[in-house]
Amino acid sequence: MSDPIVSRSPNIAVVVLAAGWSSRMGALKPLLPFGNDTVLGHVLSTIEAAAVGPAYVVVGNEAERVAMAATAHGAVAVTNPAFSEGMMSSIKAGISALPDTVHGAMILPVDVPLVRASTLRRIAESAGEGEAPVLRPTFRGRPGHPPFVHRRLFAEILAASPETTLRDVLERHQGEARSVVVIDSGILRDMDYPDDYRRLAASLPHRQHPDEAECEAMLEATGTPEPTRRHSRAVTRLAVDIAARLNAGGHALDITAARAGALLHDIAKGDPDHAAAGARRVAAFGFAEVAEIVAVHMECAIGLEQPVDPRHVVFLADKLVKGERLVGIEERFAPAFSAFAADPAALAAVRRRHAAVTAVLAAVEAVTGPLDAARGVGAPEASAESGR
8 A cells, every 4th residue: 555645734634435336327436537537536636736635535335446546646545344334434434544643634525526626725724724623615605525524523423323424413513614715616516427427527628727607706706896797708708709710710729718718807807907916816716827818818919820829819809899799999999099199108008909909800810701790890889789
């Protein structure tokens, strides 16, 4: 058996529950293919990336196969001979295997595989900020996995009757529990049935970017006003359409990146240098690639041989939407040309931005054909409805 994952938080462990029958799935869940690994392998890689503590994997059904997969990833395999008695027996087995030095443990079912490393780090940080017996990660007000259980509840869990669930124990301590708000829809997404598995596996390649619900959660967390959010949604519709048409023309843009960048581009609207401020906010939430899109949405030049990427798409879409209405470049820039006519420095900046938008539009239309023919873009009087 190999050593557990080396951690920067040695007093916290993650107990991964992987012992069940997988009867509703019809296949052994921990070892189903998931991205370039298995479900269990992906979960353990996330724990390793989070560096929150050692991973203890509780095995039962097909114990030898699952244990081999666990130890191959540097985790400790814990056999639960009573796994058929239910999940609580596996929780007890996992907790019993923890050394006395462990301050507490996160309890993570293997069939909740999309939990982000940033979520595990946030829970670990919160565990170090106090002595709450229970921490529950929440996404948009809904609690999910993995809960963190303080060591002082271990004896109560181990002494629980067979019919008691972990939820029963946690609810007894609800008054002392703390919520840990996270930007992670994955804490709510499990996979009991084949359709669930297929949906989660299909979404895995895009998990480096926030999904729409996670973007909305970030906008809520930063207090972005609703009019700004409506503008961002209109920009998003156009950006996604442009990206899809570019892909149909032979490009390979990541539409999820374009969608997230468009939804978040004005997250710091109203702040000085709101593009840079917004990029810092998005990066602080853990989404560095999308932060790069936000950072350049005000000005994003393109070279003669440079391929169009999601940054250019969001930049262009933002300049073709005024409020929630699709407009042409000239209508979009006319107020700025007028307002700064007597300010040479500001006027030069407007002209530079106008030239950049024009160049990006030309590069896009070289692939897609005229955007105005398809969506009304470029027509000064086009409405949001006619652009749909």
